[in-house]
Amino acid sequence: HGDHRHLHLCIRRQRQMCIRDSSRTAAVVVHINSPGGTTAGSEQLYDALVRLKAKKPLVVVVEGLAASGGYITAIAADHIVAQQSSLVGSIGVLFQYPNFTELLKTVGVKVEEVKSGPLKAVPSPFEPADEKARALSEEMVQEAKVWFVDLVAKRRDIDPQSIPGLTDGRIYSGRQAVELKLVDEIGDERSAVAWLHKERKVPAGLKIVDWKPETETFGLFGWLFQSLAGAVGISAERISGLVSQISATLTLDGLVSVWHPASS
Numbered sequence: 494h495g496d497h498r499h500l501h502l503c504i505r506r507q508r509q510m511c512i513r514d515s516s517r518t519a520a521v522v523v524h525i526n527s528p529g530g531t532t533a534g535s536e537q538l539y540d541a542l543v544r545l546k547a548k549k550p551l552v553v554v555v556e557g558l559a560a561s562g563g564y565i566t567a568i569a570a571d572h573i574v575a576q577q578s579s580l581v582g583s584i585g586v587l588f589q590y591p592n593f594t595e596l597l598k599t600v601g602v603k604v605e606e607v608k609s610g611p612l613k614a615v616p617s618p619f620e621p622a623d624e625k626a627r628a629l630s631e632e633m634v635q636e637a638k639v640w641f642v643d644l645v646a647k648r649r650d651i652d653p654q655s656i657p658g659l660t661d662g663r664i665y666s667g668r669q670a671v672e673l674k675l676v677d678e679i680g681d682e683r684s685a686v687a688w689l690h691k692e693r694k695v696p697a698g699l700k701i702v703d704w705k706p707e708t709e710t711f712g713l714f715g716w717l718f719q720s721l722a723g724a725v726g727i728s729a730e731r732i733s734g735l736v737s738q739i740s741a742t743l744t745l746d747g748l749v750s751v752w753h754p755a756s757s
Contacts, residue, residue: 520550520695522685523570529562529751532586532637539644542569550693552685555579555676560664560752561587564675565641568648572692574685575667575676582675583752584645584653585662586637588630591618637748649674664752 523542529535545551546569553559553567555575560583567573567581575581597603597619604619612629616622622630642653642660653659656673670676678684682701689695 518549519699520689522682523553524556525553525559525563525567526556527563528558528560532748532750535562535565535750538566539569550689550695552689554682554685555581562750565750572688573676574678574680577668577679579667580664581670582665583662584641584659586634587749587751588634590616593618
């Protein structure tokens with residue numbers, strides 16, 4: 494699975510280089526509809542778009558959602574367009590880890606380990622987190638949050654403390670985001686193209702070529718979760734919502750910048 498992702502990453506980088514270096518590409522419009530992902534992955538994508546923007550004018554169009562890591566990606570652009578009903582924000586970092594202790598007891602599995610120090614590989618999904626593990630996790634989350642908030646302040650030229658709820662991870666509608674300078678304009682792809690023509694002198698009437706990403710599966714951890722749930726007799730109806738949310742999170746390594754509505 495790691496090699497699979499590395500291959501797709503290489504392909505995406507080749508595509509970015511193709512766009513960046515092509516004399517036939519006048520500008521780039523990036524559509525975003527994402528709740529985020531890993532913080533490191535979002536930073537890499539942000540950096541890649543900044544490099545691309547140095548060669549080609551670049552605008553972001555927020556379709557339904559540009560939250561958390563999705564917003565990190567969006568602020569790489571010099572102009573962000575969103576619909577009134579789009580959701581934008583959720584500026585912050587999340588570190589989630591499963592606690593499988595009760596599940597493992599149910600299936601009769603006990604995990605033994607030998608490690609080099611008390612803070613190695615903590616928190617662990619195979620035992621409840623102690624105070625030191627939680628404190629370490631919180632320290633890393635807060636450090637990443639400071640980086641995220643500072644990046645937003647710099648790229649959007651705003652004072653984060655002056656925006657209600659921003660440092661608390663709040664989500665905003667597209668209309669609210671424009672008022673708060675998190676987004677520049679209400680509109681769609683046509684609005685983005687019009688801005689490129691007006692502000693970056695991109696010729697009108699150029700052909701727009703769509704490049705869409707390939708979908709990815711939940712991976713090994715998602716499959717394992719579904720298999721264990723089935724083994725203990727939990728119905729597919731009861732776990733369908735949880736699997737789509739939890740397994741997607743479990744496939745993200747490290748700190749994540751991701752938003753999703755609370756499960757009922």
